[in-house]
Amino acid sequence: MNKPKYNIGTAGWSYKDWAPNFYPKNQSGGFDWLQFYSHYFNCVEVNSTYYSYISPKIVDGWIKKIEDSDDFIFHIKLHKDFTHTRKFDEQNIKAVRYNLELLRKSERLGGLLIQFPYSYSFDGNSLRHIQKLRDIFSDINCFVEVRHSSWNNNRAYEFFKENNLTFCTIDQPKMGQAISFEPIITNDKAYIRFHGRNIEAWKKSLSNFGKPQTYEEQSSRYSYLYTPGELVEIEQKIKSIQQKVKEINVIMNNHPQGDAVANAFELIHLLDEKTKVEMPATIVKAYPRLEEIIVN
């Protein structure tokens, strides 16, 4: 098998605190964040679809904004009604499917990210539920993110393989029953999400779970810039699965202040045999170590 296609991007693009570190400080009236973002990356993971059933008009707007970026794709995170409360009906399914269809028709759909809560452990009920979702979205690439270590077993992997589901690889602070960063291949795709390794903020966030929090408090657990040494280790892990899949999706979710953007550029550089990367001057100013890898 040849080298797989890499889709490298971030979880979301709409963060106010990415200016001035990525988006310019002074933006003209016509400046659009997604358009700017799609100039540098070839994919993005949409998380707003997890919180609400967004209007197809909005999705249409995205498609228009990225017209100039030929191979840009969206990965859509499935609404929490399907994964967390697990109460949904035909209307909910229709709402999700409509938007997925819009993206698919314009060849902009990567796949559907189905993320379950930490507490979601491996058992018969869980398998039946995932099977049900697979049937509903049978014609779509499904990336399933389970986070409890009970899923680290061969029966689970077999289930994923039989149902052509991608087992998401996640990197997060090592604590409790959290699944460890170890790529597991169950079909011809890999989907790797990086949540940062800010263990202190992560613990704090767990203890504040359910309490009203500001944006900064909520997102502080993702505040983490991967170090060069960590990125080299990550690069080696990702390259170790290169021969086994056709497509590798790498999503950085350590978004506060633009850490995710800086690390995404660094991973593009490392995974593309250290070729220099095109990036805006803003990010290099904020993260001077990127000077080494910017294309001249």
Add this chain to the structure above:
Amino acid sequence: MRTIFHLDLDAFFVSVERILDPKLNGKPVIVGGDPMYGRGVVAACSYEARAFGLHSAMPIRTAYKLCPQGIYLHGHGDEYTRYSNSVKNILEQYAPLIEQASIDEFYLDMTGTQKMYGSMFGFAAKLQKEIWDKIGLPISIGIGSNKTIAKIGSDCMKPKGITYIIPGMGKEFLCPMPVETIPGVGNVMKQSLNSRGIYRIGDITKLSSDYFGTAFGKYGIDLWRKANGEGIEYLTIKRTRKSISRETTFGNDITSEEEIKNTLFYLTGKVAQSLRKKGWETSTVDVKLRYTDFQTITRAKTIKPSDDDKVLFETAWDLMKKAHTRRVGVRLIGIGITNFSPLIEQEFLFEDHQIKRKKMLRAVTRVRDRFGYESLMFGRTEEDKKLKGQENYFQV
């Protein structure tokens, strides 16, 4: 004849610091401590700093006097480990056998791989290039028929050097070098050899091994063998964990026997838990006790293989009583277990209550594994008031 590679990452800590901050390139960089506070020694220094006479293990204060314009860094320990692991990952793709001698040194046994990789010199160049291209770290490589020759070889052409000592030419390669080139020969040994008129490795080879045996014992014979190109040919590979131990230093030195006993009980529980998790039994228990004045006593005892807290604690407490003879404060106590064997089930040999106890211990291990060590505590005595009030307390 074997083919051993010695790989030594050039000024490793400094090289990593330069990846983290490329502005350090070309400057004298010293990792190890802060000269303002005058503490610590040089852990690593760049070649630019070496030009000022600096070297590893030199006190930071001395280094600062010689090179005040140097850039002094505390270092990033975790990053060094990550980079070292990344290098090892690359080596594992090629080498049948690897010994990691330290964070920045590796021995590879490449014997019999010539057919696969062709010229060993060419292969070393490829490895060197791959580590440089992929990780950005410079490395020097020595190739010889044993570890000593390979190590001396890698040191010959630093940085980014490759030295290949042709098989059978080891002795000739070593002869002209000063005696301190041999790994393990420090300043004291060097002076001792020099005082005997021995300056070069060749001077050692002119004398008999008996002379060195008489003068320096076993170490002398080893030295003579190394000088004659007969170093160690086989790598040391760590296969299993050899011991499990726990110790604690008291915040304030203690004198109470009861407190020593309680602490030892707690530490024993911890090592027993680790032992059962691995499915092993131990047949040697040792204890350590350090007094206020740093006098340290150790005692060990061989027992019938066991994984039971009760057996381990009783043995450890007997030993501790023997060790604790002075009436001064105790600073530290510890317990260690060695000589492991896999736990073999032969339940029919046990009485009913022993079978129950084995099952109970297994259940305890599982519960603690899942909910944490503190989730289930053994009580030692009726008087153990500290634990008795807790819900998760029960008698051994």
